Amino acid sequence: MAEKIATRAAYGDALVELAEKYPELVVFDADLAGATMTKGFMKNYPERFFDMGIAECNMVGVAAGMATCGLKPFVNTFAMFAAGRAWEQVRNSVCYPHLNVKVVGSHGGLSVGEDGATHQCIEDFALMRAIPGMMVLCPYDSHEMRLATEALLYYEGPAYMRLGRLAVETVTDTIEGYRFESGKAAKLREGSDVTIIANGMMVQMALAAAEMLAADGIHARVLDMHTIKPLDQQAVLEAAQETGCIVTTEEANVLGGLGAAVCEYVSEVCPVPVIRNGVQDQFGRSGKAPQVLKAYGLCAEKIAEMARTAIALKR
Template sequence: MADMMKKATRESFGMAVTELAEQNPNVVVLDADLAEATKTVIFKKKFPERFIDCGIAECNMIGIAAGLATCGKIPFAASFAMFSAGRAFEQVRNSVGYPKLNVKIVGSHAGISVGEDGATHQCCEDIALMRTIPGMVVLNPSDHYEMLAAVKAAADHYGPVYIRLGRLAVESFNDPDNGYQFELGKGITLRDGKDITIVATGLMVSEALKAVKALEEEGIDARLINIHTVKPLDTDLIVKAAKETGKILTVEEHNVIGGLGDAVCAALAQECPTPVVKLGVNDCYGHSGPAVDLLKEFGLCADGIVAAVKKML
């Protein structure tokens, strides 16, 4: 059994991309003066000659990454999600997405769990932005082991990929020594159930696991699906769950507009119209405060998920 640990996925990313570079000399990392925060500093210490600090110039960073990709490199361009996905959106769209270049855009400190940094840095729009770019793969891993697998899968996939990282440490629950497998575009059923399906992504998966256990104690049989790849979405798995349970609750640390919930609703509207409730940041900005307290305030915790399920039922 793999060691179960509590670790922020941003740190797991730094470890993963460094390990990847040991095996693949074409892997390079770019950062925008935030290496300590995004944990690309781990890579920088091991491979200083393959690390480029672009300074506080995220748009230029994406342009450099695009150029490196045309030379056969596999660039991972990292910054806070607000900047790599937000500020540099035009460059991601036109310099990476349009020519279908092999660039991996990395958005750290996503969602309201950024905490005390406040609304300006709590990016709850990045998944929506990246989903709109044709050909872009959007990954939101849920724990340490899923991040390790996601980074490798992103490098193996030729084309633009967006990887979302969290600041807050989260308990690992995926066990690569006990059958866990990662595949781009494929969701994972963590628990079967017949009363309702909870579809969660990223940091919210661990909270949903706690919620499912609490619901079970009250006689509610909830299915739980982990969607680590928001785009392309595992439509088949979602439709199957909708047909078998009849109700869907989506949970994401992101605006309810344009994220996982909207992706699920779009898929079901076309394939299997089903009642869906979207639990997330309800079309508003976050604010400064301790990360755990903010998650509770926004209902993005086990108790909030339990309450949302009970209301649906």
């Protein structure tokens, strides 16, 4: 069985590994270094680490100022605060002047579990995607997260990246032909009957759903859409043309996120059935993460059910 590592842990390790290679990298946190996993960078590079306290808006403003001096700031807090509380500063102080600041939201989605609806940020994709010029990412596993973190250091401009709290299986480092490229989907499984497009921890659910479908003779293509914006339109178009129907799955509100992005594009260029798996425009609730995810249909069984429905609709 593949090793399970939380993407927030992989991200924290990546910051430390990349720090020497990128001396211009500076890291900000809002009193959550132990949770966002920036604590390793704080320990090893204290002169390049800035704990701003519970002042997320100020943190973004200071990071924007440092970006104008040629530094590469990564600002870190929970997704609820990064995308919610500091949204105005992200929009006006970072994205409007197109500054090189990376906003990193940890503990995104329902898998925050017991912390409940107030901290289960399901709106971050929609909020960040709506800002002009903002790149939006949600990597799947530890290997992909490390690659995404370095890719952001190369990328000049604002970006938002979501991290997960729960550990997920690391599989992308074992898939033949896998490569990470911002804005390009990774095809993890071939298929001709339906395409499942996923991001974040829902990729593992999509792969499990594909196995369930295979047992019934249904061949599901699985796309890891780690970059929501810009969307890999070519991969989506090929999926629509070659499989005839699509299921999207994300640990977020179906309004404004990955599913919405796919629907918007497909409806314009190649209308096919698209069914969106995700949070159906409602708040989360407190509970053990696996139970909460299942209660909201964020599981392999529900994805497989939706895939069968999508296949029936294309007929």
